[in-house]
Amino acid sequence: xxxxxxxxxxxxxxxxxxxxxxxxxxxxxxxxxxxxxxxxxxxxxxxxxxxxxxxxxxxxxxxxxxxxxxxxxxxxxxxxxxxxxxxxxxxxxxxxxxxxxxxxxxxxxxxxxxxxxxxxxxxxxxxxxxxxxxxxxxxxxxxxxxxxxxxxxxxxxxxxxxxxxxxxxxxxxxxxxxxxxxxxxxxxxxxxxxxxxxxxxxxxxxxxxxxxxxxxxxxxxxxxxxxxxxxxxxxxxxxxxxxxxxxxxxxxxxxxxxxxxxxxxxxxxxxxxxxxxxxxxxxxxxxxxxxx
Amino acid sequence: xxxxxxxxxxxxxxxxxxxxxxxxxxxxxxxxxxxxxxxxxxxxxxxxxxxxxxxxxxxxxxxxxxxxxxxxxxxxxxxxxxxxxxxxxxxxxxxxxxxxxxxxxxxxxxxxxxxxxxxxxxxxxxxxxxxxxxxxxxxxxxxxxxxxxxxxxxxxxxxxxxxxxxxxxxxxxxxxxxxxxxxxxxxxxxxxxxxxxxxxxxxxxxxxxxxxxxxxxxxxxxxxxxxxxxxxxxxxxxxxxxxxxxxxxxxxxxxxxxxxxxxxxxxxxxxxxxxxxxxxxxxxxxxxxxxxxxxxxxxxxxxxxxxxxxxxxxxxxxxxxxxxxxxxxxxxxxxxxxxxxxxxxxxxxxxxxxxxxxxxxxxxxxxxxxxxxxxxxxxxxxxxxxxxxxxxxxxxxxxxxxxxxxxxxxxxxxxxxxxxxxxxxxxxxxxxxxxxxxxxxxxxxxxxxxxxxxxxxxxxxxxxxxxxxxxxxxxxxxxxxxxxxxxxxxxxxxxxxxxxxxxxxxxxxxxxxxxxxxxxxxxxxxxxxxxxxxxxxxxxxxxxxxxxxxxxxxxxxxxxxxxxxxxxxxxxxxxxxxxxxxxxxxxxxxxxxxxxxxxxxxxxxxxxxx
Numbered sequence: 071x072x073x074x075x076x077x078x079x080x081x082x083x084x085x086x087x088x089x090x091x092x093x094x095x096x097x098x099x100x101x102x103x104x105x106x107x108x109x110x111x112x113x114x115x116x117x118x119x120x121x122x123x124x125x126x127x128x129x130x131x132x133x134x135x136x137x138x139x140x141x142x143x144x145x146x147x148x149x150x151x152x153x154x155x156x157x158x159x160x161x162x163x164x165x166x167x168x169x170x171x172x173x174x175x176x177x178x179x180x181x182x183x184x185x186x187x188x189x190x191x192x193x194x195x196x197x198x199x200x201x202x203x204x205x206x207x208x209x210x211x212x213x214x215x216x217x218x219x220x221x222x223x224x225x226x227x228x229x230x231x232x233x234x235x236x237x238x239x240x241x242x243x244x245x246x247x248x249x250x251x252x253x254x255x256x257x258x259x260x261x262x263x264x265x266x267x268x269x270x271x272x273x274x275x276x277x278x279x280x281x282x283x284x285x286x287x288x289x290x291x292x293x294x295x296x297x298x299x300x301x302x303x304x305x306x307x308x309x310x311x312x313x314x315x316x317x318x319x320x321x322x323x324x325x326x327x328x329x330x331x332x333x334x335x336x337x338x339x340x341x342x343x344x345x346x347x348x349x350x351x352x353x354x355x356x357x358x359x360x361x362x
Numbered sequence: 363x364x365x366x367x368x369x370x371x372x373x374x375x376x377x378x379x380x381x382x383x384x385x386x387x388x389x390x391x392x393x394x395x396x397x398x399x400x401x402x403x404x405x406x407x408x409x410x411x412x413x414x415x416x417x418x419x420x421x422x423x424x425x426x427x428x429x430x431x432x433x434x435x436x437x438x439x440x441x442x443x444x445x446x447x448x449x450x451x452x453x454x455x456x457x458x459x460x461x462x463x464x465x466x467x468x469x470x471x472x473x474x475x476x477x478x479x480x481x482x483x484x485x486x487x488x489x490x491x492x493x494x495x496x497x498x499x500x501x502x503x504x505x506x507x508x509x510x511x512x513x514x515x516x517x518x519x520x521x522x523x524x525x526x527x528x529x530x531x532x533x534x535x536x537x538x539x540x541x542x543x544x545x546x547x548x549x550x551x552x553x554x555x556x557x558x559x560x561x562x563x564x565x566x567x568x569x570x571x572x573x574x575x576x577x578x579x580x581x582x583x584x585x586x587x588x589x590x591x592x593x594x595x596x597x598x599x600x601x602x603x604x605x606x607x608x609x610x611x612x613x614x615x616x617x618x619x620x621x622x623x624x625x626x627x628x629x630x631x632x633x634x635x636x637x638x639x640x641x642x643x644x645x646x647x648x649x650x651x652x653x654x655x656x657x658x659x660x661x662x663x664x665x666x667x668x669x670x671x672x673x674x675x676x677x678x679x680x681x682x683x684x685x686x687x688x689x690x691x692x693x694x695x696x697x698x699x700x701x702x703x704x705x706x707x708x709x710x711x712x713x714x715x716x717x718x719x720x721x722x723x724x725x726x727x728x729x730x731x732x733x734x735x736x737x738x739x740x741x742x743x744x745x746x747x748x749x750x751x752x753x754x755x756x757x758x759x760x761x762x763x764x765x766x767x768x769x770x771x772x773x774x775x776x777x778x779x780x781x782x783x784x785x786x787x788x789x790x791x792x793x794x795x796x797x798x799x800x801x802x803x804x805x806x807x808x809x810x811x812x813x814x815x816x817x818x819x820x821x822x823x824x825x826x827x828x829x830x831x832x833x834x835x836x837x838x839x840x841x842x843x844x845x846x847x848x849x850x851x852x853x854x855x856x857x858x859x860x861x862x863x864x865x866x867x868x869x870x871x872x873x874x875x876x877x878x879x880x881x882x883x884x885x886x887x888x889x890x891x892x893x894x895x896x897x898x899x900x901x902x903x904x905x906x907x908x909x910x911x912x913x914x915x916x917x918x919x920x921x922x923x924x925x926x927x928x929x930x931x932x933x934x935x936x937x938x939x940x941x942x943x944x945x946x947x948x949x950x951x952x953x954x955x956x957x958x959x960x961x962x963x964x965x966x967x968x969x970x971x972x
Binding site for chain 2: 124169170219220221244245246247248249250251262265266267268269290291292293319
């Protein structure tokens with residue numbers, strides 16, 4: 071897995087970018103606060119612009135001179151206490167700082183991981199092939215139908231007559247064309263759509279009807295139908311190219327869901343965990359080499 | 363952090379891939395739209411115009427962590443983790459507009475993106491960690507209801523400013539683009555402008571036609587009066603953007619939606635009327651928090667007025683039932699303005715929506731309301747049978763929401779949006795019946811086929827949402843077919859409103875009924891087809907799968923302004939409360955309905971005196 075990542079040219083591209091980004095970020099930090107030594111605080115134009123921008127965003131107006139004074143006072147106050155705190159190592163073992171930093175790291179790691187695995191064709195194909203059940207097309211029916219309403223007079227005779235006509239390969243009578251707005255010709259349609267368009271018993275009947283011959287009557291939510299099933303397709307795996315975009319979306323979606331756990335597990339591997347505390351009935355954590 | 367990191371990486375190294383991809387996408391869907399086959403007779407497409415994801419802060423507080431991405435997947439029929447359970451709709455939708463509140467998009471950025479500035483603020487944490495209803499409600503009231511009603515600071519302390527709003531809006535835009543499949547599934551760029559001065563609902567959903575979109579959506583923080591919203595929309599239109607607004611919950615508007623004056627107290631004048639008519643082609647007839655058509659108190663002669671009226675909304679927020687809150691009143695007031703000013707500011711076509719705060723578009727099936735629509739409050743049957751919804755009403759009075767139907771030439775963003783603008787739309791209380799409605803002259807008494815009927819409708823008349831321009835009494839060609847998995851139809855009614863001698867009047871005509879139940883005096887023998895209260899099954903013998911008629915207004919007076927809209931009623935079906943009792947063993951109070959008559963409302967056709 072890791073080897074794959076290391077070999078991937080796009081990952082190189084991203085890794086270089088990430089390095090550039092961090093370099094840029096550090097440069098900005100360095101240059102703006104320009105800490106020559108621990109007791110020298112410099113506020114240059116860049117830093118002031120940054121602070122005033124934040125202020126403007128929050129208050130939705132440009133700061134006046136007295137506001138600038140307050141911004142600088144506030145900044146200095148924070149910076150002085152921050153540096154003193156660092157000197158005393160007050161950041162160590164501070165629950166809030168630990169949590170905040172852990173969350174920051176998690177967010178960064180998540181983001182990098184989704185960027186680090188942009189869907190290359192190969193990755194997508196692998197994902198597609200190892201998750202067939204996600205991409206199977208449902209069973210489907212292709213058929214023609216002619217609708218009769220329960221309220222029609224001489225219904226049975228009419229149905230028998232039309233069935234006879236249709237069996238002689240004649241076309242659907244004009245009066246039965248798109249009756250109730252329901253199409254006569256149904257191109258290959260997934261079973262669940264047929265269910266919702268006619269009712270489940272109709273789909274069931276079509277799934278046992280003989281192929282390529284007019285058949286019926288079959289009941290639906292509308293009335294009675296003569297049907298000719300021209301093709302019945304089992305659940306099939308679509309061509310990868312045809313559903314590639316969908317696979318990519320699924321892949322990205324699942325990646326986001328998995329990223330957090332995966333990164334945690336990967337990072338955890340770098341550590342040896344020793345639990346000496348007494349925890350009754352501790353279940354061993356999967357993939358964790360720990361000592362008791 | 364997340365977004366800034368991404369944009370920096372974009373800037374630094376991936377210009378070719380990341381930054382150009384959005385522009386390329388725009389071109390490719392325009393090409394894809396052009397390739398989609400068009401049906402000049404139009405097809406009915408069903409979808410959602412009002413749904414909130416976790417991006418809406420009130421939804422987030424209530425436990426919703428779904429994104430617009432998830433909402434689109436749900437709409438396409440995928441199973442999602444909703445409100446603590448895996449859930450899906452029975453029938454995928456044709457189109458969806460995700461309408462997150464613009465007011466809190468900046469907050470959403472901090473709440474939903476770990477590492478973002480503000481993420482660790484104690485209030486943000488409290489929002490995320492609200493595990494029980496009491497805590498969530500308290501936060502909701504403090505940070506959502508109060509600011510929306512115009513009190514206190516509009517933003518909690520962790521709010522990071524406009525840039526955060528932009529980031530969230532951009533994420534919504536990206537999801538909306540990613541899920542658009544011209545010809546198969548339409549996504550519409552949209553958001554909700556949420557103003558409720560003094561608890562009077564003025565909310566509007568804002569829908570855009572294409573990818574020409576503003577950087578930041580206009581929220582009630584920038585302007586809480588509808589005139590301010592319209593001014594912004596006007597400036598958007600001047601910049602070439604195509605946009606309209608859909609108001610909703612007139613039933614909660616304290617009479618302000620169909621008002622005599624603007625919120626600033628200026629009486630409605632021609633300018634106001636023209637602006638409003640131009641900005642607002644449609645109104646949301648019904649949603650989770652009630653049906654806004656009519657209520658029995660003021661329309662005692664409408665035997666079907668008692669339908670999902672959400673009666674307990676009057677117990678909250680100082681609201682009361684007043685006639686001015688209802689759509690039928692609004693349509694009437696509209697033609698009165700037409701007479702007074704020469705312009706109708708309330709010339710509304712109809713859509714339905716849910717206003718679900720679970721990120722679940724059109725989860726409208728009564729027998730599939732297992733996870734509710736508003737987070738923790740109505741997550742489980744037990745809570746639904748007892749709780750209040752967001753301090754607004756009792757949940758037992760809420761419903762799963764309504765559906766929007768659009769007659770369009772194809773399932774594309776442009777075709778659907780254009781038909782919405784033309785009001786060739788109808789609302790249903792959930793089922794997928796189809797309704798056609800034309801006004802003209804010279805229709806045949808009967809048609810040999812459905813296609814001939816529709817062709818003639820367009821050839822000799824105007825469709826729903828249009829103006830009848832003749833001087834003779836209008837003929838109406840009306841047709842409806844049942845939902846294939848629902849019960850048969852009971853009847854079709856045409857509701858007429860007119861303005862006569864300084865008075866707004868309305869009446870109901872029964873136009874066609876199943877069987878031979880329509881009597882000479884215009885009344886209909888009740889269908890008497892109750893449901894089976896032990897199973898929830900509807901009657902499968904009575905009613906008719908299709909109803910159609912050509913009806914001429916017997917009382918037409920060419921000197922009077924008038925509107926006509928259609929109501930299609932199906933046979934009774936079980937309400938979600940009965941399914942809760944049957945499936946979860948809870949008990950609802952006695953006066954809660956177990957059986958309802960679901961329906962469709964087709965947009966009006968107007969007659970304007972020339």
